Amino acid sequence: MKDYKAIIQQYELDVYPRRDVVIVKGKDARVWDDQGKEYIDMSSGISVANVGHCNDKVVEAISKQAATLITNANTYYNDTKALFLEKLFSVAPKNLTRAFLTNSGTEAMEAAIKFARAVTKKTKFLSAMKGFHGRTYGALSATYKKEYRDIFEPLVPGFSFVPYNNFEKLAEAADNDTAGIILELVQGEGGINIGQKEYFQKVRQLCDQKGILLIIDEIQTGFCRTGTMFAIEQYGIEADMMTLAKSIAGGFPMGALLCSEKIQIEKGKHGSTFGGNPLACAAGIAALDVMIENKLWEEAAAKGKYFKEKLESYTLSKVREIRVIGLMIGIELKDKSQPVIVELLEKGVVGLPAGTTVLRLLPPLTISYPDLDIAIAKIAEVLA
Numbered sequence: 001m002k003d004y005k006a007i008i009q010q011y012e013l014d015v016y017p018r019r020d021v022v023i024v025k026g027k028d029a030r031v032w033d034d035q036g037k038e039y040i041d042m043s044s045g046i047s048v049a050n051v052g053h054c055n056d057k058v059v060e061a062i063s064k065q066a067a068t069l070i071t072n073a074n075t076y077y078n079d080t081k082a083l084f085l086e087k088l089f090s091v092a093p094k095n096l097t098r099a100f101l102t103n104s105g106t107e108a109m110e111a112a113i114k115f116a117r118a119v120t121k122k123t124k125f126l127s128a129m130k131g132f133h134g135r136t137y138g139a140l141s142a143t144y145k146k147e148y149r150d151i152f153e154p155l156v157p158g159f160s161f162v163p164y165n166n167f168e169k170l171a172e173a174a175d176n177d178t179a180g181i182i183l184e185l186v187q188g189e190g191g192i193n194i195g196q197k198e199y200f201q202k203v204r205q206l207c208d209q210k211g212i213l214l215i216i217d218e219i220q221t222g223f224c225r226t227g228t229m230f231a232i233e234q235y236g237i238e239a240d241m242m243t244l245a246k247s248i249a250g251g252f253p254m255g256a257l258l259c260s261e262k263i264q265i266e267k268g269k270h271g272s273t274f275g276g277n278p279l280a281c282a283a284g285i286a287a288l289d290v291m292i293e294n295k296l297w298e299e300a301a302a303k304g305k306y307f308k309e310k311l312e313s314y315t316l317s318k319v320r321e322i323r324v325i326g327l328m329i330g331i332e333l334k335d336k337s338q339p340v341i342v343e344l345l346e347k348g349v350v351g352l353p354a355g356t357t358v359l360r361l362l363p364p365l366t367i368s369y370p371d372l373d374i375a376i377a378k379i380a381e382v383l384a
């Protein structure tokens, strides 16, 4: 057998901190390595496989579309794109009426930043400490973590950070040149920090008073993850723009920026070769069908509650706090999370870090209760 690890180490630019495993196959909540070892995937490829790995409907849709039309220039209309948009807006918040389709989350955020400047004719942005919005220049400028930013500076001017869930500090920082406020409803990378409803309602009011656009990043929280189709449904507010990606197309690369009627952009000012290509749209239709038919938001809510109750029935001496919203789980540890993640992997459970001390778990929403039980028992063992 080829040494895949060695080949990747030789040829791929070494930007990813990597675990010592070669993943070759996935089905629902399970993945396999090249040695045949089986794992329960409590990460979903970072909240991508919400409908499970290699979901049958997604596989079938991609295969069919691949044999029909893979690529289409966005200057031509396309049947699959039309059907995808129709389906997406059947579940989207009602005030969001148009989409710009992308290939990733950071591209959706990049579009939001550009559109906010174009529409408001203002230049500045506020985002939250510990927030994460992507790695391209605009999105990175709104991303807090110094280690992601430092060697790439100078970034886009006009971005500042305020403490999350602190309305007074945000209101103090907003001025007449603030074009947009960019926030996650639940900070994912930042440690599963759950936004307060009251905070977001005040932020919405401030945006209305000052003519600021509210850009909500649902790239990680979207598509049933938090117990509703979109987390914003739990906050009683409307976004002016909302960024989506990750699980939108069942694992196929895709992103979207949803816009309210406030956002009008002149033809030719923005675009993408691959954004909204037929393959991504076919995968997106199938993924949305799976979510709707199986009411995956209900599954997420029920399984998240089950997970928390069951895990808390164990003695967990390494744990400070467990934060859960739907199947978005953050276990705040008393010490660093890395050794815990390595130990879990050895026991056949794939977890994720968030910040330095949080074990982040984002299992497929289709995970079975028996698989969830196995994962909980192993996590409890490691955290005992």
Ligand SMILES: Cc1ncc(COP(=O)(O)O)c(C=O)c1O
Pocket: 046, 104, 105, 106, 107, 109, 132, 133, 134, 135, 184, 188, 189, 217, 218, 219, 220, 245, 246
């Ligand atoms: C909240 C949030 N925003 C933006 C991004 C960037 O998305 P992508 O990696 O698809 O560019 C991520 C990815 O982890 C994310 O979690």
